[in-house]
Amino acid sequence: MKFPVLSRSPLFTGIPDDDIERLFECIIYRVRFYPEGSVAALAGEEIVSLQIVLSGSMRGEMTDLAGRTIKIEDIFPPQALAAAFIFGAGARYPVNVIANSDSELLIISGNDYMALMKRDPRVLSNYLNVVCTKALFLSGRLRFLSFHTIKGKFAHYLSTLPGAASGKVLIDRTQQELSEFFGVTRPSLARAIGEMEDEGLISVNRREVRLKDLKGLSGLSQA
């Protein structure tokens, strides 16, 4: 197997190594080495190929108006760069991609990758799964941020937990994690929860929450 790491990639999951190897005989690909600090893609550059991190690691960085850089995310093997964007109309890299350490990328042109999808239904199915799951995730996050008060976010969050209908739920993370998920600070979240308790909407005992006023709670998850 040429690239054993591929079998752990969601794009090639469920495909035996021999089959992967055979598939790669049908297309053109190349492996490119990026020394530490080198640039694999610039923000705004058109996305024309699928690039899978084989070794090392890359980071996505934005450059602001003054030329300073902000790290957005790290990309480890066997993840791919902007996989969910590649076939979008005029898709461009949203960030600069830089090698954190000496790294190798497997590069397959969009056309060749599409050829793989046509040839093997498993490749097609895997890719559809990856990109749809990404869209689902993004959509969920976006819906979440559309509640702009902390109480609204918390009320909506409660409603998504198992047992919400029964009026009693168990929160599955710490306030710290929850506050990061909401994009707010931890004390602000604690205060909001306290106020909701004062207002008689819920009663809280650490991780355990009883929903006392469903109508009132739902009123919060509007704005």
Next chain:
Amino acid sequence: MKFPVLSRSPLFTGIPDDDIERLFECIIYRVRFYPEGSVAALAGEEIVSLQIVLSGSMRGEMTDLAGRTIKIEDIFPPQALAAAFIFGAGARYPVNVIANSDSELLIISGNDYMALMKRDPRVLSNYLNVVCTKALFLSGRLRFLSFHTIKGKFAHYLSTLPGAASGKVLIDRTQQELSEFFGVTRPSLARAIGEMEDEGLISVNRREVRLKDLKGLSGLSQA
């Protein structure tokens, strides 16, 4: 042509009507009629088929904890329901889907739709384009909301306009539209712009903005 509206759908764009007709001979599909007010899908229900609105219109609605409903969006022909989600892992409808008026939906199972993609590269290419473009859009919106101050959003917005590098840009929408795009109120946006002018970051003349302090501006688009 059985469903002339399909040729206007992004999923079947660029495919001559005869070819579409021929494709549909290879798969199982059905057209289902939904009288006004009837429910086509419930939030949380698994997404197993592609559903394209042929006539009438549908709306996506959320039900809150108290059973009240909030309209999220309208879906007109030839749009599809949750097209970008269908192949996601355990994909479920995020909203209830209700018929605004007497409507018809074309229903194709996920498997059959995938069969169409395998059979015709144009169908594949169209779908990939649709779902990737959706992911791009969602990702862009999300990045935008991650700037939590209005000044940060505005600074970032300025940096995306053509001519930002030259230090002079022309805003292409009204403050009202911009404030909705940012998810803030119009007076708050105007105030933020005014303050940025006072601080010497920019100088504004109606739609025309000169970027005077790139370093300062970039400092805003961090948090």
Next chain:
DNA sequence: CATGGATTGTAACATATGTTACAAACAGGC
């Protein structure tokens, strides 16, 4: 049971944004 680290609760103050209202500047049609 004692201890220390993690988690949660709470407070005072600063700041950003929303809300509401109105005035000023612009743009297009008569």
Next chain:
DNA sequence: GCCTGTTTGTAACATATGTTACAATCCATG
């Protein structure tokens, strides 16, 4: 030019959230 509706600028006040700091509680471990 003169209106009228739209867009932009500005103000006073209310509210939500961030910031910082510290206390109280929980929980695992010795």
